[in-house]
Amino acid sequence: MAELETLVQQFQSKNQVAFKKLYDMYSRSIHGVVYNIVKDADIADEIMQDVFIKAWHKADTYSSKKGRFFTWILNIARNAAIDMTRSKAFKKSKQNLNSDYFVDSITSNDNLDSSTDAIGIKKFVTNLGQKCKEVIELLYFKGFTQKEASEELKMPIGTIKTRNRNCIQQLRDMVL
Numbered sequence: 001m002a003e004l005e006t007l008v009q010q011f012q013s014k015n016q017v018a019f020k021k022l023y024d025m026y027s028r029s030i031h032g033v034v035y036n037i038v039k040d041a042d043i044a045d046e047i048m049q050d051v052f053i054k055a056w057h058k059a060d061t062y063s064s065k066k067g068r069f070f071t072w073i074l075n076i077a078r079n080a081a082i083d084m085t086r087s088k089a090f091k092k093s094k095q096n097l098n099s100d101y102f103v104d105s106i107t108s109n110d111n112l113d114s115s116t117d118a119i120g121i122k123k124f125v126t127n128l129g130q131k132c133k134e135v136i137e138l139l140y141f142k143g144f145t146q147k148e149a150s151e152e153l154k155m156p157i158g159t160i161k162t163r164n165r166n167c168i169q170q171l172r173d174m175v176l
Contacts, residue, residue, distance in 0.1 A: 008069045012059040023052055026070060030077045037081035047084060051077040105136055124174045132167035 008019035030051060035044040055062075055073050061069040062072050125136060138152060139160075146164070150157040 004069065005064065008064070011056075012062065014056075014059070016082070019052070019056060022069075022073075028051070029070075030074065032075050033074060034081045037078070038084055043084060044081075047080050048077065048164060051080055054080070070175055082095075124171055127174060128167060128170060130161060132170065135160060135163045 007018050011022055027048060031044055031048045034051075035041060035049045038047065039046055051073065055076055062069060066072075125133060128136065129130055134153060135149060138149040139146065144152065146157055146160050149155075150160045153160070155163075
């Protein structure tokens with residue numbers, strides 16, 4: 001324990017070797033805590049580095065009488081991670097995903113056969129009538145709402161709801 005106290009005192013005296021030793025000791029734990037808050041490895045890396053720099057600059061504010069060094073630096077990290085999640089830039093980055101992630105899923109859902117092949121129910125869906133295939137394709141494979149499917153197929157929404165319920169029941173009966 002005395003060795004850690006000496007290391008922290010050297011850190012507070014701006015000893016770079018002490019900085020490196022403390023960084024090596026605590027960086028993985030700090031990164032883990034930050035990652036659990038932000039759920040993004042790159043952002044966690046950035047915050048962790050910022051935390052150690054902040055701790056370096058504010059080392060004189062640490063007091064062993066108030067608690068352990070690890071707890072002190074962990075609180076800095078936790079607060080920095082929470083601040084990041086509350087930032088507008090962070091919230092916006094989580095809202096707007098790049099369309100490149102969706103290109104494959106958009107193109108693969110154009111065709112009922114390739115979609116159903118991918119999830120292994122093609123043999124069941126192909127046994128349904130044409131009207132059921134249309135409703136199932138729009139609602140489950142293309143992500144249409146019932147209202148959108150109603151407009152696309154030019155049918156009353158009540159008919160879409162009834163067909164959906166009946167078609168799903170037909171699929172259940174085939175599978176069971």
